[in-house]
Each structure stands twice: as structure tokens, then as C-alpha cells.
Amino acid sequence: MKRTLLACLSLGAAPALAQTSITTLPPPVAVDPTVAALRDEALNNDHYAWDIAEGLTTEVGQRLAATEAEARARDWAVKRLTAMGFANVHVEPFTMPIWTRGAESAEIVSPFPQKLVVAALGYSGSTGPAGVTGEIAYFDSVDALRLAPDSAVRGKIVFIDHHMAPTQDGSGYGQFGAPRRQGPTIASLKGAIGIVVRSIGTDHHRNPHTGIQYFTDGARPIPAGALSVPDAEQLVRILRRGMPVVMHLTLVSQRHEDGRSGNVVAEIPGRDPKTPILLIGGHLDSWDLATGAIDDASGVAIMTAAARHIMDAGRPLRTIRVVWFGAEEPGGFGGKAFAAAHAKDSYAIAGESDLGADRVWRFSTKLSRSDPAAYARLTAALAPLGIVKDDDGKADGTDVEPTIDAGAPWITLNQDAIRYFDYHHTPDDTLDKIDPVQLRQNVAAWTAVLATLSGGIEPGPKQPKRR
């Protein structure tokens, strides 16, 4: 005992790990049997989520923001949500700049002629069909590029490497995403004619990771692309030979300011319309390279399925609002439009699923401070799913962020991100990457959250079996 305590103190480990007297434990919490039953039904038998993810990715496929494909996806969503028995199903339109991809290629001209696999980043400048040719200027981080004199970059094609590795919480994406997010602007301001970055990803496949970037600080848009990880490693090996490396880069793309997108909104009306609402969602749009199975068909599938399980049990006191946000990928346009349109609504909680379909391993919520009793009930309801509480967590989710910034209490269910950035924003984000068992665990977790915070579910007439 003493040794353990000393070790804990000296290592700064959580004192809770030391054995404490049962008299000092917080009061025991019983899980409401209705909550437990709904959760376990979802865990064992949910098919709503798989059916949505399978249907959306198969019958629509890719659905890039503001394109005709995203419009078809909205139609699909309205039809499916209506068929599932949701109320007030409707589209809330908004406008945004639309960016679309054209022909793209990257070729080493010298010293060792060969093709590399590249994909343009969102809002990349266009080379035009003729492409650009320039010597590669290598940097192993954004800071190395920032520290370089303009003369080392001017007239060249910048290549930024990085060292991202998988993390369970996905935190590598924040830090190691800088080459993609800030690299193009910095390269442009220093006079580069183009930039390629090592894909912000953790795989070793010839599938480049696209993603959004903006030109800020008055930077002129230049062509900006991502090399697949094996291609970036190949370029590093070629550069290590010590000879000048010349690349021919073609990234054709188009941008128009008058794109049209929209959010799809559906509800389970609560017994008391005046009680603050439970808001959950994911995003309907995807990047254009794949069918967006884990980003984010699974997110809208999980949330919709969880709400549907509540509907199966009866009518909640609070209204549950499910949103399939539009145009998240190019910059969270749907989330901003939604918050602006619903500034007067009052929310009991806001949560989003947008980190794939692998199991939820941790959760946190603002309620840990504002409503400790609810926090204790959530903790107890989620523990049987192997979900650990995080007293120090943060709000997460691009789409709900504007609503949370406007005052809505948040809840975050962290999904296991170990393999998420193997597929994220690549041609490989396809249905086979969803593990049906882990998908059901996600549905069970969100069902438990909704049931716990519903204000009580009043059994109604048995819902007809709808898809």
C-alpha cells in the first residue's frame, strides 16, 4: 500500500489508482433499466446504422459539397429519414464557394523520371492543363519552411514532409496537419510556384489524402497537392541522392462562389416542446475521392440509428433533433448555417459523430461540471460498453461547434482513431472499412446518451417496422 501510494505521488499518477476506503466513494449509481435495455438492444441487434451507411455509399457514392451528387444525397436522406418515421424532415439550404477537381499528376522529370501519385487539396490553385515545372525545395516541417529565406523557395515547388503516427485520440491530426493547412499559404507568400505535402495520413498505400486548406494573409492561390505516403517517401529517397530534383506538377481545378448546399434536419418531437432539445448529427457530404463511408456516412448512420432506437421505445420528454450537415469538409459551412438559422433554439446537449466507425472508448461532457448527477448517470450507462469518462475533455465536432459556441452544452464520445487516418480523405474510405460490430457499439453508446438525457420515454404504440 505505502509503496503504491509513494510511487503514485512521485510519478504524479492519479491518486485514484491507490486503493481507497469504500466509505469515501461517491454514492452508487443505478442504471435505469429502460436505458440499459435500449443500449443493449442497439449493441446486439442494430441494423439501422449499417443500412444507412450501406445505402448512402452504394446508392449515392461520393457527395462532394455543393455538387449535384451532394444534392442527390440530400434527396436520399429526406426519403430515408421520412421512411424511418422521423418528423419535420426538411432541407435548410445555404450557399458557399464550390471547388471541384480536374486532371492531376506529378512526375519526376530528373534525375530519375517516374510518376508519383498526387491529389489536389481543397481550394488549391489550378496549374491549368499544361502544369508547372520546378525544382523541389524540401522541408521536413512547416516550421522549417517558415524559417527558410524566400530565396530558398522562390520559383520552386515546395515539398513538406512530416512524421505523423497513429494515436488513439486522433491528436496527431491537429499537430501534423500543419503542412496541409498552413503550408500552401506560407509557400505562396515566399514565392513558390506550387506545393506538395506528404499526405496527412498514417497508412502506406498509394492513396493520397486530400483535405481542406485556405490561402490566408493575402497569399495568392498556388497549386497545392498531397502525395501518397509511399510516394512522399520515394521523393525523400530521391532527394537523399543529393542531386537537384525537378517535378512537373499538374493540378487542374475550378472554383465558383455560387455553390448551393444544405442541411437535412429531422426530429422526434418531444412530449414537452419547451424543454431544451437534444441535438445530434454528423455530416452528409464527403470528399470526392471515395464514398465517404467512415467520413461521415457512419456518423449520420450512428446518430440516426440511436434516435430511431428511442423512437422504438416511445416518446421522449425532450425533442431529439438529428442533423445531417452539408458541406462540412470544405470548412464547416453547414454547421455555421445551422447555428445562424437556429440561434433562438435551446439545447440540453449537442454532440456529433465524425471520427469514423470504430468503437467509442472515452467520453466527456460539459455536464460533468453543470450537472454532476447526469454525468454520473451517463458514466454508469456507458461503462458496460468499455467507455471511460474523461473529466477534462473538450467539445469536438466541426458541425456542432458553432451551436456550442453559442451556448449549447456539449458531449463528446471519442472513437478509436488508431486506423482512422489510414483512410481519412483517401480513395480508400469505402464501406469495407466499417466494422459492423464496432458500428453497433457506437449506436449503443449514443442510444444510452439519448435515453439518459431524454427526460424519460413514455411508451407509445409499438412503432411499425420501418427501415
Added chain:
Amino acid sequence: MKRTLLACLSLGAAPALAQTSITTLPPPVAVDPTVAALRDEALNNDHYAWDIAEGLTTEVGQRLAATEAEARARDWAVKRLTAMGFANVHVEPFTMPIWTRGAESAEIVSPFPQKLVVAALGYSGSTGPAGVTGEIAYFDSVDALRLAPDSAVRGKIVFIDHHMAPTQDGSGYGQFGAPRRQGPTIASLKGAIGIVVRSIGTDHHRNPHTGIQYFTDGARPIPAGALSVPDAEQLVRILRRGMPVVMHLTLVSQRHEDGRSGNVVAEIPGRDPKTPILLIGGHLDSWDLATGAIDDASGVAIMTAAARHIMDAGRPLRTIRVVWFGAEEPGGFGGKAFAAAHAKDSYAIAGESDLGADRVWRFSTKLSRSDPAAYARLTAALAPLGIVKDDDGKADGTDVEPTIDAGAPWITLNQDAIRYFDYHHTPDDTLDKIDPVQLRQNVAAWTAVLATLSGGIEPGPKQPKRR
């Protein structure tokens, strides 16, 4: 004891598994200390193989048979083999039909418009730039296609699915490769306007597996491509909706009969030029989609490194001949040309490495019958590498097959193929797929084979340290 024996008999298990008296064991075999030392040096310290695989894939990249890239690869090979101290380094040219890939795409026109990832198969017919459009005729095997009436196929695009799964010995490739090998001919003879097959592969990435096929039996060449596995699964899901599925398929390619290729030959001259030669090799060419790291830069690297370790020890009695065969992928042209050119040479053994770079787990040889003493020495020398003998094995290797057919005794070292068909013939066959530790085990195994069969190595002056 009795129970075990009975169980063995009743299950037909190998009686050798039952415990036998030590008096009935074959005579013990001691491993020659020189063989063991060379093997273990390669296992622990080889860098020759990695340097060759890294150099060839980085400095040349893809090297499709009979192209200018394969010619550059031959130049690279001659330079490297000479620098490594081999004798008689030279190219033996031959001619062959050359096939090259142009633009390619596959698009579902209806009912759910979307793009699928496709790659043409070798010697595919060309659609021309306009492509062809047709309804999909689905078959889950080549036999299902063979059994179908012509009317079910005529004017349509055939799609053949299959159910290949990984096997350690790679045997799935033989059986499940039929859609690629025979499918196009059968589809053409039945009047199809094109064919796509589920890639002959075991991965789930958007990387199609190309590979060779021929039109036989007088079949007119039609466009023939492979869909990536996720795309094939997507097409199956779309077909399961029960509506007619229409595809627009573009596979542009070119064929000319006057291609030029060649084999690169190098030797360690033996002390007795009249003693039958040890022949080892791999193939220099690759498919055009990737840098051919495991198919087959690793093969030529392993064999060359093994020979180089013998050179490090001194001069063998037998000549060791290392061949980097040309144009294996489009049909083993290099192996046939080599056998024809060397019909008068006499070989003690012929072996090839062409199943990746993962560890050797099993070996077999014709010597098991013709020279049991040598077989016992090989068995003992390879066992410390975890390699099990296979008394019933077969010759293997497209390039050495014609030489073996002409009478050369064969040896086969089976590499672990569990992940080989994840990458085989795809854009993903890149250097990162080679595990340096397993690569060294391969070099150690072939070093042990060469040392065991060398006829004795006479220590010479220490070789200069060459790459």
C-alpha cells in the same frame, strides 16, 4: 503412446508425428561450419539485398517489359553487378510483343452514377478514347460464365467476381486467378463487348491488380480490366438492388510486335568450369503501376546478395550464375529466351525468388530423390531459419521453368505469401512493403543453399568492400 498412434492412423496423420525410437532415426547431419557462418552473417548483417531493392525501385522505378524504363533498369543492373564484383556481366537481348497502357476509367451510368477504379489487364483490347457502354452481366466464377448461354452475354460487359482469400503458399492465385486468365477469352467468344474482373487480390484498397491474360482459341481481343476489390464489392452491392446496371468503360492501350527486352547475366566463375552450374535468379521487369519492390526487385536482390556472400568467402568449385530475367510479367519471355540460348549448359540446380520478400517457410528440391545426402545437408542448413522440408514439393518459377523443363534439377524456397496478394501487380507494390528483417532471412536461406551446393569454397584474398 498407443492412443497417439491410433489417432494418427485413424486420422491419416503422418506417422512421423508419433514418437519413434532414436535407433530408427536417419543418421545425424552436421552443418558445415562455413555454411553456417555464411548463413548467419547474411541473416544478421546483409545489406546487399536492401541496397539493390532500394536502388532499383528508387533510381529506376517502374520497368514495364520492353519499354525504355526496362532498358534503363538493365543499364542499372549491369552497372551494379559490375560494381559488386561479378564477372561476365552482360545483357542477352530478345524480342517480344510490347503492350502499354493508356487512359482508363470505369463509370456506372445507371442506376447510381459513380466512378469505379479500374486498370487494364496485359494485352487487353483497346476501347479507344470514346470507350464502350454496356449492361453488366454478372458471374460469380469463370465456370458460371462458361455455363451461361451466349445470349446472356452478347453485347454486354461481363463482370466476374470470385472469392480468393490469403494462403501461406500462395495457392489461391492458381485457382482464383481464372477470371483474369481465362475470363476475357470466354467473354469474347460469347460476344461480350468488354470484361471487368474483381482484382485477383486479397486486400481491401482502391488499388486494382493488373496481370497478364491472352486471347486464345481465336477470340477477338476485347477490353479487359480489373476493378479494385472495394469497387468490385460496390458493383456487387449495386447489382443486388436488382435493377439493370450500365457501365461506361474506357481502356485505352497499344500493342506492337517489335518490343526489345533482355536478360542480365552475371557470374562468380567456379574453380572448375566443367562442373554443373548453380543457376539462380529473379525478374528485372515489373508491371507499370508501381515500382515492383516485391515483384520482383526483392527477388533479384535476394539472389544477388546470396551470391555476393559466397564471393565474400572465396571461390566456389561450381560457377554461380545470377540472372535478372527480362519480361517475366507479360509471359516469361526472358526465361524462354535464356533456356534457348543456354541449351548446352549443364546445371547442378536452378532456383528462383519471385513471391515477394517475406520469410522463407518451406523448401523442396528434386535432389530429395536424386541426391538424398545433399537434401539432408540442405535440410539441416535451413532448419535454423525456421524452414521446413517438403518431400512432395514442386518446381516453381516462371523464369527457370524452361531451363528445368530442359532437365536442370530444381530447388524451391517457398516464401510466406499471406500478404503477397494484397500488393501483387498493384500501385501499392512499393519499397515500404519489404520488411528488412524478413528480406535478410531470404538472403540467409539462399546463401545456405549456394554454400551447401557450391562444391566447397576456397578462401581467396579478402574481397574489397563494394556495394
